[in-house]
Amino acid sequence: MQVSIETTSGLERRMTVGVPAERVEVEIENRLKKVAKQVKIDGFRPGKVPFKVVKQRYGAGVRQEVVGEVMSQTFYEAVTQEKVQPAGQPSVEPKQLEAGKDLEYIATFEVYPAVELADFSSIEISKPVAEVTEADVVKMIDIFRKQQGTWDAVERAAAEGDQVNINYAGTKDGEAFDGGTAENSDLELGSKSMIPGFEDGIVGLSAGDEKTLELSFPEDYHNEDLKGAAVQFAVKVNAVNERTEAELNEEFFAKYGVSDNGEEGFREEVKANMERELANATSNKVKTQVMDAVLAANEVDVPKSLVAGEIETLRNQMFQQFGAGAEGLDKSILPDDMFTEQAERRVRLGLLLGEVIKAEKISPDADKVRAKVEEIASTYQEPEQVVEYYYGNQEQLQAVESAVLEDQVVETILAKATVTDSEESYEDVIAQQQPAA
Structure with missing residues (x-):
């Protein structure tokens, strides 16, 4: 197999592949022999159709099928041989398909960029330090009383x-x-x-x-x-x-899933939920700063094909949020430019964080995954069943593992960065929370 590759622009590569005719013709011959054993044609007994007749009737279709498969197989053989890493699917242009001659085609594709990570010791992070006070709890309960009033x-x-x-x-x-x-x-x-x-x-x-x-x-x-x-x-x-405002009584507490220890139990539950929310908001604020700092410190080209795929993912997510009202709507009503900036950010972060994971040899910590699953389960009435559900559902568990892995990457970067504590109130931290990516 002959392979030549050139850089056309940025991350785009143009690869010309030549495949010996023998590889194609032998596969076509073998495929037609199998067809001959199975095909039924009027005037001939099953398995006794002359090979010439089979070739005349099915040769063109089998050739097209085999050529497509060979181009797919040899493309991946060629990129492995040339040690390039395609990002997305290639655009394939056949050059020579004539029977008896070497198969030749051109594959155009993008590659993953080479990533060189900056020194994370220059990153400065402000970590909010806050606590849930009794006044915060009283204020939250007042909000609930108004909502139920x-x-x-x-x-x-x-x-x-x-x-x-x-x-x-x-x-x-x-x-x-x-x-x-x-x-x-x-x-x-x-x-x-x-x-x-x-x-x-x-x-x-x-x-x-x-x-x-x-x-x-x-x-x-x-x-x-x-x-x-x-x-x-x-x-x-x-x-x-x-x-x-609603009165603080058993009926009121039951609306928030609290049935034990009356008002004291309700206050404890409210405070626990607020502390959990504060911890998540603090983590998100720090994570957002880390992600912003990583992006600012590292320039990296992004493959257009990966951005296009991310745009489609974001568009589909938005349609899912629309729910039943989105059925039958043309997705093109949400143009690409609505999502381009966010898609590019997510692709850049994915490339950079992937490099951190590879460089630091990070893998999801099983204990942290278990702790995260139990944290999620603690918000349900039957937490044990939720834990069993996650560990019995590979897709859900992988989502938790990905979240934990991202947290571990943030911890790795924070260990090298300069982190300064910032005294803040519960309300300030909650008000400032935003997604990290």
Whole structure:
């Protein structure tokens, strides 16, 4: 087999492969002999069809099949011989397919880039240090009480925190605009769900009051026609409702899955969940910094084919999030450029972290995998069954192993980086959390 390879641009390679005719012709001959033993043709007994007849009838199809298989086989033989690592599938262009002559084709493909990792000792990481205080727990429980509370009508002026039921009609230059009108709409004052000034303008109004609000849409509003536009809203208040928080009782605790030890048990459960959330948020914040630092310290080219594959993965994930509403929709409504930046980041990180794993000889720690599975299981009512499920489902277990492996890579980098503790509150750490990749 003759192989020549050249670099066309960046990571792209153009490889010409020549395969001896004998390899193709012998395989075609053997394949046709098998066909001859099995084929049924009128006028001939099974297995007694003349080889010439079989070749005339099936030769072209068998040749096409064999040539395709030989090109696939020899491509991987050739890249192994040339010690190149293809990224994605090649584009194959046949050059010589004539029977009796050497098979020749050109394969164009991208290769994985050579990665040289920077010295991680130059990386600086700020690690948040926080704890869940009693005040944090009280605040969280107050949120739960509000969520489970009721709205009760009151005969007084509306205040921040109240819920008002309103009719409103918006106009711009005297003309109504899309989305600017509603009837019997509930609005919590202070929720900031309306444009600036809208909710403040209703504070102090009582049921039956009417008022015209002179407002302006923000300059960064998503609707081009309304960006920075001066508008008027004619508002009528139908009702003012005051929130009555839910009582801390057995019925309330049961809604959050707590049935033992009353209020003390509930507070302990809330605090445990908050501490778990804080630990995850802290880990994510540190991980995000590490990933950003790794990307900033290491330049690496990314194969377009890998980016394209990642774009498709992200697009499919978004369609899955749409659920049943996405059925029958054309995926092209979500263009590539929606995902390109994130896809490139993920591919670059994958290449760099893969190099760290190889260089440091890291593999998933079985004890850490078990601890992660048990952590996941602890949020369920029957944790033992969840643990059994994960260890009985290879796909789910591999997902946990991948997460643990990523954590181990972060730990390896942190061990070489400069890490500074930063005293922060629970709320600050939770508010700042974001995905690492």
